[in-house]
Amino acid sequence: MSEQQADVNSDENTLNADGGGPPAEVSELYTMFRREEERKRSRYREYVQRDEYLTDLHQAFASFYEKDAEPLAPGDIVQWKTFMRNRPYPAYLSPAIVMELAPSTPPANDLDDDVEDVIIGYLDGDQDLRLVRTDARRLTLWED
Numbered sequence: 182m183s184e185q186q187a188d189v190n191s192d193e194n195t196l197n198a199d200g201g202g203p204p205a206e207v208s209e210l211y212t213m214f215r216r217e218e219e220r221k222r223s224r225y226r227e228y229v230q231r232d233e234y235l236t237d238l239h240q241a242f243a244s245f246y247e248k249d250a251e252p253l254a255p256g257d258i259v260q261w262k263t264f265m266r267n268r269p270y271p272a273y274l275s276p277a278i279v280m281e282l283a284p285s286t287p288p289a290n291d292l293d294d295d296v297e298d299v300i301i302g303y304l305d306g307d308q309d310l311r312l313v314r315t316d317a318r319r320l321t322l323w324e325d
Contacts, residue, residue: 237264245318253279253299258323265319267295270311271303276323278302280312295319 228234241264253259257279261271271277278301285296295316305311 240264247318250318251322253282253317253320253322255279255281259301259320260323262319262321267319268313268315270305270313271301275303277313277320279320282317283314 244262244265247262258276259279260276261273263273266273280300280302283298283300285298297314297316299317299320300312300314301320302310302312
């Protein structure tokens with residue numbers, strides 16, 4: 182038996198030591214995760230049926246590829262463009278600050294085309310500075 186196979190068997194034995202399955206907390210967490218995913222899928226299915234979906238989709242396209250957008254620089258105060266937030270923070274219409282322009286990172290997978298070429302900062306609820314890498318095409322200068 183290979184060392185890797187022994188590790189897998191050991192992990193399985195640990196999980197099954199209490200009677201044959203994952204702890205109840207893990208099952209509960211998994212169930213909550215599945216419900217949240219289904220809620221998101223349901224909201225998506227409802228949204229694509231609405232009359233304004235195509236208009237919103239065209240607006241998102243135009244915003245993402247906006248030709249006259251000013252280049253960002255460290256110290257600029259920015260916000261998400263409409264339809265462009267792909268992270269939970271900062272919130273829509275909330276300011277963040279450009280910390281640095283970063284070398285573009287390759288997409289994490291084939292479905293992710295964001296280049297993550299800018300690092301923005303925001304203060305969280307504990308007043309701690311948090312940094313987020315994102316695609317500069319998703320941001321615009323903040324409007325008071």
